[in-house]
Amino acid sequence: MRQGLAEQTRQSTALPVEIGFLARYGLPPAALRDAVMVADLTGVTAxxxxxxxxxxxxxxxYRALAAELRLPFLAAPRLSPGAPFPESILAGLAPLARGGGFVAAPQGEKLVRLLKDLRPPRALAITTPSSLRRSVLQAQGRLIAHRAALDLPHGxxxxxIYGGASVPQMATGFLFALIASFGIVVSPSKAVALFASLASPLFLCIVVLRLAASLLRNPLHPPLSPERADDASLPVYTVIVALYREKRVASRLVAALDRLDYPAAKLDIKLVLEADDRETMAxxxxxxxxxxxxxxxxxxxxxxTKPRALNVALPLARGxxxxxxxxxxxxxxxxxRMAVSAFARMPADVACLQARLTIDNTDDSxxxxxxxxxxxxxxxxxxxGLAEIGSPIPLGxxxxxxxxxxxxSLCGWDAWNVTEDADLGIRLARFGYRVADLPSSTLEEAPSTTRAWLRQRTRWMKGFLQTGISHSRNLRSGxxxxxxxxxxxxxxxxxxGVLSALVYPFCTGLFVVLWLSDGPRSQLEEIWYAGSLTLFLAGLASIFIPACVALHRRGLWRLLPWVALLPLYYGLVSLAAWRxxxxxxxxxxRxxxxxxxxxRTSRSGAFRNTKPVRPRPYR
Known part of the structure; x- marks a missing residue:
């Protein structure tokens, strides 16, 4: 008996102080030695x-820690209404509700200092980081919800987009609709000509950007870095995933995150769920x-919305x-790892890297x-290409x-914008930051039915309009x-982009009718028709050329026959824009x-619901 106690004491003194005490509470020495080895390799505490x-x-x-410090352990601490968010969670310390005192979930250096203190404060209790986080979120739920939704609108x-369109914007839109409807009734051809003339600078910009981007060389796979960074030099990286009714993909998501080639001790992964999403919780x-x-x-x-959920997690990001x-x-x-390396090479005004999204269930429909x-x-x-040109980029x-x-510093995402990604990309550019390309792929699942696709694309079109309204509200400032x-x-x-989708079928039909019709035209009409045809054909080229370049880069030439259907596909995009x-x-x-x-299909074989296989922890 005495020999066993002596052996445990010897093991505990040979281990770092932050885990050495666990040897006295029956934890396997092998697990503790593994932790020390991992800590040395990755540059974190044991x-x-x-x-x-x-x-x-x-x-x-943490129960063992409480026993070691001779302090009470609280599985579900009741916190004071004044527990600050996010400071309590990040510091691992919060005030208790009744009787005063504090509850702590110490980690790293705070844990070391507490264990080295021969007489820890008596008005202190111990809990787990998860329990402390849940308790703070419960105690400050109303404040957290308010900040997640309104930090940007108030700041x-x-x-x-929270306040909607401004009075000048609404007045301009109403006046435009009035003039357009009157013109279509009185003289449809002149009304269309006037509209095309006013909108053509926007369409021309889209066409030029798409064609220019197609001419730039941006390989799918970048040159390999000369050497792999050691784990100890890597920073903490936060991963945020907002989930709602995602029980079908929960296990695959965890497996995908678990296979990331990054030190586990430096990954700060946060899955954000809604309070009523019991199926995903289960x-x-x-x-x-x-x-x-x-x-x-x-x-x-x-x-x-998804951006509100992301804003709940952002204050807690440790990376x-x-x-x-x-x-x-x-x-x-x-x-x-690629992102860390890219950020290190790039100037400080590159605030975001956009990885490349690719559809994996290509053959579903x-x-x-x-x-x-x-x-x-x-x-x-x-x-x-847009990143290389220096253009603003509506993020994916x-x-x-x-x-x-x-x-x-930018108050995170706009919780009221249903394409928060596009809005944030434009907002970054507004404040002088740049978005760069990260040539690394992320597999995604595309909706395979027209109904699901249309619902998704309707939200995107609505969000692009919201983004345009937000950033053109004050023209002088913008x-x-x-x-x-x-x-x-x-x-x-x-x-x-939304405007071009709205008028796409009408312009296409009109151009076909006009150019098939014969009749005398004035010199001004000939110039207008020639300019319209040039823009129309350039627009078609801006649809087909990027698609062909992309198929070449991805090695997806088997999809080339489907490129011919893109004009019909953009007819569906037009329907989504009107919706x-x-x-x-x-x-x-909404x-x-x-x-x-x-x-139903997967090009890569990655779209399978597999559970991660991990060593069973000591219980």
Missing amino acids: DEALLKHGLVEEPVF APGLS ALAGIRLPGNIEIIIAPPGHPR RFTVVYDAEDVPDREQL WLTRLFTIEYAALFDVLNP GTSNHFRTTVLR LSQFGFWRFYAGMSLTAG GLWELGIAPF WNKTSHGLA
Whole structure:
């Protein structure tokens, strides 16, 4: 008996102080030695290595800590209403509700200092980081919901769609609609000619940007870096995933995050769920989650949007960099390492890296084939080209890697904008920051039915309109911050893109009718017709050329016959644009949820619901 106690004491003194005490509470010495080895290799404290690698469960660790310090352990602490957010969670210390005192969930250096203190404060209790986080979120739920929804509208009212269109914008829109309807009744041909003349600068900008981006060389796979960075030099990286009714893909998401080639102890992964999403909670409860994954329950609030959920998690981000993924994403294993390397090479004004999204369930339907071509053109050709040109970039909804400090300085995402990604990309450009291309792929699942596709695209079109309204509300301010050319490009890529989709079928039909008809024309009419035909043909070229370039880069030449259907596909985009315009009037903040986990095919084989295999922790 005495020999056993002596052996445990000898082991505990040979281990770092932050985990050495665990040897006296029956934890396997092998697990503790593994934690020390991992800590040495990754440059973290041994307790972080032990917990984030799942070698011991949180309750076991912190109950043993409480016993070692002879302090009470609270499984569900009741906190004071004044517990500050996010400071209490980040510091691991919060005031208790009754009787005074504090509850702590110490980690790293704070844990070391507490264990070295021979007489820890008596008015202190111990809990787990997860329990402390849940308690703070519960105690400050109303404040957190308010800040997640309104930090941007209150901090920078001119940059959020929360207030809707300004009076001058509404008056201009009403006057334009009145003149257009009157002109169409009185003289349709002249009205169309006037509209085309006024809108052609926006359309021309879109065409020029698309064609120019197609001429730039942006390979799918970059040159390999000369050497792999050692784990100890890598910074902490935050990963945020907003989930809602995603039980079908929960296990695949956890497996995809678990396979990332990045030190587990330096991954700060946050899954954000809505309070009423019991199905996803149940699905995650059935999975053995890695120790570096936190589940955050967003307090109930309005609006019920993805950006509001992201704003709940952002104040808790511990990483130097933050990436946003979607529930169905399967990113390249080395994407985070590539992002760290790219940020290190680039100047400080590069605040975001946009990885390349690619559709994996290509063969599900004709719609997913066309969606694959569209995404390949957008993320493998257009966005990399726009980044090289220096144009603002409406970000994709996932695989955006940010400098965390910059993201916080911009108040995160606009909770009221249903394409928060596009808005944030334009807002970054407005404040002088740049978005760069990250040539690393993230697999995505495309909706395979027309109904699901139309709901998703309607939200996108509505969000592009919201973004255009937000950033053109104050023209003087917008022009001074963007500069003329960047403002012109930003408006063309957002509101201009929706406008071109709205008129696409009408312009196409009109041009066909006009150019098939014969009759005398004046010299001015001939010039107008020639200019219109040139713009129309250039527009078609801007559809086909990026698509073909993208198929070449992706090696997807088998989809080439489907490129011929893109003009019909953009007819569906036009329908979505009209629906988006209607929704902007009747339900501006409605979030049309896209369901995932329905894919029937997978080009890569990655779209399978597999559970991560991890060593069982000490319980």
